[in-house]
Amino acid sequence: MGAAVEILDTEGLDALTMRRLGTRLGVAAMSLYRHVPGRDALLAEVVNRIFAESVAGRPEQASWPEALAAFGVSYRQVLLAHPNAVPLLATHPVDVELGLRLLTELLSAFEAGGVAQADALTAVQSVGVYVLGHALAQVGTPPGADPAPAAPEEPFYDEWFMAGLLAMVTGFEQRLASR
Amino acid sequence: MGAAVEILDTEGLDALTMRRLGTRLGVAAMSLYRHVPGRDALLAEVVNRIFAESVAGRPEQASWPEALAAFGVSYRQVLLAHPNAVPLLATHPVDVELGLRLLTELLSAFEAGGVAQADALTAVQSVGVYVLGHALAQVGTPPGADPAPAAPEEPFYDEWFMAGLLAMVTGFEQRLASR
DNA sequence: ACCTGAACACCGTTCAAGT
């Protein structure tokens, strides 16, 4: 399954095809159907695998607003490390069970701060969809345009990202503090 | 071009194909290439057309935080009215010129409130990507699942959406008020 | 049991040919 992520990162989403993955693994394309029900299931696995990177080994000693912002930042880092995967994350939702399991630590920071679990989930999910939406805006080029990434815009996106993230975290902090 | 939106809304994104659009218009698929350079250009036009609905005829007499929240709400309404278009909006960025033109009125509300244009753009774009990300989460089902929309979850998404939106607007309000 | 070639029903797009 790592081979799928490799093709995605190096050759793009369109190249991640059953036939191509098959030849990469030295096997006929149809043999893949023994291990996975179809292409969409394969893409779903890729999505889950990449999302899992977002929460791998983060230090978790902070107030919930700090932890929430840190989650946003590290989630974004993973997305920008796999630009070709961003449209995939947008299209194939992360498995709910897996997501909750991975975010346990983060949610416990809210609990320690006396925030109700429903409110905590709302805040975390809001940051999650903001991060994904922002990554789409940064990475997304009309499919077919030449792949010159043009890094000069990077600081613009970085500043924009932090402004929106901090606005959202500040807003939740204020609203959840008033009980 | 309205025919493309029609197919998208009623039959889904996968059905919006050159050949199918051609037969819908009573013409050979290849004749479409006289009017549009290719499929991606067609999808880009669909995206712009749908995004334009988001700002059609909104009343614009309010403080910028109110106007910003109103934009988020109406943008979301349009996305939910075209669920099959949401993945498209995520993948094909709205034309920048068009977007700025459509948002002129909203941006002027910030100007009237004494907010610098760069800060205004950041706030508007942040809300925009949040709305899109949220719509993706609500509409997105693993492609291939049965299309039973299951409306019972709707209030959950509505509440989540408003909580995140208001947090963000509140956050910007607070940060931009301190000059 | 596991793998696979050929086949089916599609795609977007090109291009030479028709009116």
Place this chain on the structure above:
DNA sequence: ACCTGAACACCGTTCAAGT
């Protein structure tokens, strides 16, 4: 000038056949 049929190079997936 405008349209189009056939063709090219692909897809995901099925299925009967091979070992």
